Structure formats: structure tokens, C-alpha cells
Amino acid sequence: MKLDFTLICSRCERETDTGGTPNVCTECGAPLLAVYPLEEIAKDFRPESLEGRRWDMWRYREVMPLAADEEPVSLGEGGTPLLSLPASAKTAGVRELLVKEEGLNPTYSFKARGMSAAVTRAVAGGAKGFVAPSAGNAADALSAYGSRAGVPVRVYMPKDTPPLVIAECRALGAQVELIDGVISDCGVKAREFAKQTGYFDVSTLREPYRVEGKKTMGYEIAEQLGWSLPDAIIYPTGGGTGIIGMWKAFAEMETLGWLEPGKRPRMYVVQSSGCAPMVRAWESGAETAEPWKDPETIAWGLRVPGAIGDFLILRAVRESGGAAVAVSDEDLLAAADELLHHGVAACPEGGATLAALYRLRADGHIGPDDKVICFNTGAWIKYVE
Ligand SMILES: Cc1ncc(COP(=O)(O)O)c(C=O)c1O
Numbered sequence: 324m325k326l327d328f329t330l331i332c333s334r335c336e337r338e339t340d341t342g343g344t345p346n347v348c349t350e351c352g353a354p355l356l357a358v359y360p361l362e363e364i365a366k367d368f369r370p371e372s373l374e375g376r377r378w379d380m381w382r383y384r385e386v387m388p389l390a391a392d393e394e395p396v397s398l399g400e401g402g403t404p405l406l407s408l409p410a411s412a413k414t415a416g417v418r419e420l421l422v423k424e425e426g427l428n429p430t431y432s433f434k435a436r437g438m439s440a441a442v443t444r445a446v447a448g449g450a451k452g453f454v455a456p457s458a459g460n461a462a463d464a465l466s467a468y469g470s471r472a473g474v475p476v477r478v479y480m481p482k483d484t485p486p487l488v489i490a491e492c493r494a495l496g497a498q499v500e501l502i503d504g505v506i507s508d509c510g511v512k513a514r515e516f517a518k519q520t521g522y523f524d525v526s527t528l529r530e531p532y533r534v535e536g537k538k539t540m541g542y543e544i545a546e547q548l549g550w551s552l553p554d555a556i557i558y559p560t561g562g563g564t565g566i567i568g569m570w571k572a573f574a575e576m577e578t579l580g581w582l583e584p585g586k587r588p589r590m591y592v593v594q595s596s597g598c599a600p601m602v603r604a605w606e607s608g609a610e611t612a613e614p615w616k617d618p619e620t621i622a623w624g625l626r627v628p629g630a631i632g633d634f635l636i637l638r639a640v641r642e643s644g645g646a647a648v649a650v651s652d653e654d655l656l657a658a659a660d661e662l663l664h665h666g667v668a669a670c671p672e673g674g675a676t677l678a679a680l681y682r683l684r685a686d687g688h689i690g691p692d693d694k695v696i697c698f699n700t701g702a703w704i705k706y707v708e
Contacts, residue, residue: 329358334348341388354631378402379401382402400439401540411680417689417691431704433701445532454516457484457509459488466495477500480492481626485705487707537568541569542576559593559675563633564632566592567635589643589646591645592605595626600633612630646683654681655671662699668704670699672701
């Protein structure tokens with residue numbers, strides 16, 4: 324099977340073979356990123372090429388980790404709505420506010436995109452089992468795609484993960500291990516298990532393809548806006564694949580000639596004040612983030628004390644002219660309620676983006692003429708307990 328991209332280390336730029344199941348750079352341990360021959364691809368692949376294709380994330384297959392004749396492991400991920408929120412735009416005092424509704428993905432979160440891409444490549448590379456640590460949303464996404472591919476899955480989650488998520492993973496056939504700790508403690512267990520059994524570790528940015536799935540959020544908003552981008556994107560950030568992926572997508576689309584150069588959005592990271600390692604690093608001007616001690620937040624997707632891709636997240640924020648901001652659980656829940664009042668059944672992480680908008684507007688980071696996209700990364704229903 325011929326794959327038309329290379330894997331390059333995001334830190335030392337060393338190339339890694341795309342065969343089998345690559346993890347991180349064997350030289351320096353940093354995440355690997357897929358690099359496509361975009362100038363070549365641009366000759367045949369244009370926005371018009373998308374006409375008539377299925378409205379899911381694989382419509383961008385030429386810039387995805389997929390061979391020309393290969394079928395992905397798919398459950399119809401992507402193709403989510405971009406909803407206008409005029410009332411909240413008015414309250415915030417911005418020109419336009421849109422919400423990218425990622426809660427409508429398979430297993431109700433944006434994690435489906437990453438797992439579809441990661442499972443597709445790993446199955447083709449010979450993976451016999453999958454293991455991942457998760458705050459919850461990645462676990463049920465992996466359970467679904469593993470089940471779709473007929474490959475066993477083991478997930479490690481904090482023991483206070485909502486029962487609905489645990490039940491869904493089990494119903495999808497995964498082995499669930501509950502850990503007295505947070506996602507980083509689960510990561511240690513997952514890596515031990517992978518070493519003992521040969522299961523493939525699909526932890527965030529410890530394999531190169533989840534970020535490729537997530538980058539399709541960037542392609543999709545550009546397409547939904549008629550090949551233009553907003554002035555600002557506000558994203559709830561934990562491990563950072565969403566923000567890293569979209570920033571990568573915008574660079575790719577510029578090279579493809581699909582976007583006017585120099586018109587990328589400012590990227591705003593939002594975290595909870597109970598776990599804000601990226602915000603602390605951003606405020607101190609650091610290039611990497613120190614792990615956050617005793618993380619606590621109701622937005623369990625944001626209870627991520629450290630990220631292997633911290634330098635990539637901070638770089639995207641810096642290069643874009645954005646910022647990182649922390650909001651309290653009280654404010655993010657109030658904002659999630661506001662989204663619910665407009666019919667968007669948002670998760671607390673999605674609420675955090677609206678709470679961040681109010682803060683960033685008040686601080687002057689975001690101005691009255693800005694068109695802003697907030698990401699609702701998951702569905703309210705999982706948090707019902
Ligand atoms: C609902 C939700 N939003 C955001 C995040 C953070 O995502 P990322 O790892 O892309 O930063 C997570 C991660 O678990 C999540 O579950």
C-alpha cells in the first residue's frame with residue numbers, strides 16, 4: 324500500500340518510516356507529524372474536487388493518511404454543523420459568533436475524528452489491540468472504532484469518569500480499567516500494558532494520526548465559510564490535538580492555494596482555572612508547560628495536567644497572535660447553560676469557550692468587528708449525572 328506522505332519529528336525533524344505502527348520520534352521522543360507533498364497534490368486536488376463527495380471528514384482524503392485505494396475505518400465522523408448564535412454575539416459584542424457543534428459526531432464528541440484516522444492506519448499497520456488512557460471521550464470513541472475494526476480495546480480512565488461513558492465503552496466491547504488518579508496516571512498504566520501485551524498505544528500525540536483526524540475540523544470550517552476563516556477560534560484545550568491539528572490544516576490549505584496567505588485566525592486556548600498548565604506557561608512566556616499539580620475541574624476533558632505536545636500548542640497560539648485563558652468552573656457551566664438556552668446541548672468544555680469569549684472580549688483580545696468560532700467539543704448528554 325502506497326502512502327503519499329512522510330512522518331517528520333515535530334522537534335528534531337528526523338524522518339520516520341510510515342510502515343507498521345509508528346509512535347513518537349525514536350531519536351528525541353517528540354510527536355511525529357504527517358507531511359504531504361502539497362504542491363504536487365494541489366495540481367489535481369481543488370475545492371471543486373469535493374463536490375458530490377460524502378459529507379464526512381474523509382472527503383479530504385488526498386490530505387489524509389490514507390492510500391488512494393484504501394477504505395478508512397469510519398462511522399461517518401465529521402460534517403458537523405456550524406451554527407450561528409446571534410444573541411450571544413450581541414451579548415459578547417462581536418460581529419458574528421458561530422459554534423462548531425462537534426457533539427454530533429459518533430460517540431458524541433470530536434474524539435471520533437482522531438480515532439477514525441488512528442485506528443485506520445494502525446489496523447493497516449498490523450495492530451492486534453488498542454490501548455489508551457482517557458478522560459472519557461477518547462475512550463468511548465476508541466471503543467467504537469476498535470469494535471468497528473474488530474480489534475480489541477483496553478481503556479484506562481479515572482475512577483470518577485461518568486458512569487454513562489464507562490457503560491458505553493463496555494457495551495462497545497472494550498475492557499475498562501478504572502484508576503484512582505487523573506489521565507496522566509492512566510497514561511502510565513496504558514504504556515505498561517502496551518509494553519506487556521504489544522497492544523498499540525493510541526495516547527494523544529504518541530501516535531501521529533489522531534491529529535490528522537482532528538485537523539479536518541480546520542478544513543471543514545474553511546469549506547463551510549466558503550474557503551475563508553474567522554478572525555478568532557476559541558478551543559477547549561487538554562492534550563492539544565484539536566488546536567495543533569487545525570493550525571496544521573490552515574498551513575496546508577495555504578500551501579494548496581485554497582486560502583489567502585496571512586489570513587489565519589488567532590487561536591485562543593481555554594482551560595479551567597482548576598487545571599491550566601498551558602495558560603500558566605503562556606503567561607510566563609515559556610515554550611513548554613510544567614505539569615499542573617492536583618488538577619480539578621468539572622470539565623473532565625480539560626483535566627489534563629501535562630501534554631506531550633505542549634510546545635506545539637504554545638507555538639500555534641504564539642504564531643497566530645492568540646492567547647491562553649483560564650475560566651472558572653462556575654463561569655464555564657453558566658456559559659454551557661447559555662448555549663443550552665439557544666438549543667446547543669453543549670458539554671462543559673464547550674461552555675468554557677463561550678465563557679472565554681466574554682473574558683477575551685472584556686480584555687480587548689477580541690474586538691467588536693471579529694467573527695469568532697467557539698468549539699463545542701462534546702455533547703451534554705454524557706454529563707447528565
Ligand atoms: C469534550 C472535550 N473537549 C476538549 C478536550 C481537549 O481536547 P484536546 O486533547 O484536543 O486538547 C477533551 C479531551 O478529552 C474533551 O473530552
